[in-house]
Structure formats: C-alpha cells, structure tokens
Amino acid sequence: MEIAKVGENCLRIKGKNATIIVDPSQKGGPADIALALKKAFSFPPTQGVRLTVVGAGEYEVGGVKVSGIDGGAELVYAGEIDGTRFVLGYCLAIEKTISSLDETPVAIINVSGSFNPSIIAALSPQVCVLYGPQIEEALAALGKKDLPKVSKYSVKVDKLASEGEEIVVLD
Secondary structure (H helix, E strand, O other): OEEEEOOOOOEEEEOOOOEEEEOOOOOOOOOOEEEOOEOOOOOOOOOOOOEEEOOOEEEEEOOEEEEEEEEOOEEEEEEEEOOEEEEEEEHHHHHHHHHHOOOOOEEEEEOOOOOOOHHHHHHOOOEEEEEOOOHHHHHHHHOOOOOOEEOEEEOOHHHOOOOOOEEEEEO
C-alpha cells in the first residue's frame, strides 16, 4: 500500500488492485473509491471512481473493504487494502469514535484542529502517517519536532515495526 499526498488535504492510497482517493481535489487523479472525511464535502469530478462515500456504512470495491464511522460532522474510516488494516480520519473525529475502533497497523491522521496524542496510543499503530495544517503542533505534542517530511510512503506488511511506532509526516 502506498500513501501519497496529492493536494492540500487530498491523499491517494494505492493498493495492488484498487486506489482510494481521500477528499479529492482537481489533482487527485484516477481512483476506484473516493472518500470524504467531512460529511459536507463536495466532490469534484474524479476519473474512474466506482464508489463515492460520504457517510457511515460498510463498503467494498476491488477487494478493498472500508467502513465509515460517524464522528459528528466528520467521518472516520477503518479499512483494509492489500491485507493491511488502516484507520483514517481527522484527529478530533478519531478521538470521538475511538471506542468503535480496533487497534490497527496503520493510522492515517489529518491534523486539523487540536491534536490529542492519546489517540495514537489507543490505536497502537506500527506506522502513524500525519498530514494537515497543524502538523507542527502535533509533532511538538509527540516530542518529535525534527522528523523529515515525505510526499509518499510505502507500507509493506512484512517490514512494519514489531515494537513501538514509526511516525511519518506527509507534505
């Protein structure tokens, strides 16, 4: 699974058989599934989208399973792509829905608004991918101010850290 930032708040999560685009912008590119983190999101035309998700429920396209969980005005997604489970959402929405989420190998968090580091401990990810406008504040709260920023990150199940977690910053 490859996670790439392709717009200000837009991510592409690419697997072997399907691609997810999160909060697509005009630069999002082709995708099989389009996910909105905010319920009021207005989707631009996105090439090849077979499923657009703006609500809670369970969905599957091309072997990719995604469950949308209601976090108020925002949504949190728990899913699996290429055999790797992930949780995706805004930090506040994840905090509101944490009791509905299981531990996960990969947490993808949009840091917009306040950031509570305890959500990372609750999810126990081996990799935590952070992106968003308040990234510097989140890194300070985690005591990790000098992390390098990358445009994309590849998750390989057999290479995930067995102890602790890796923090990745998308820019």
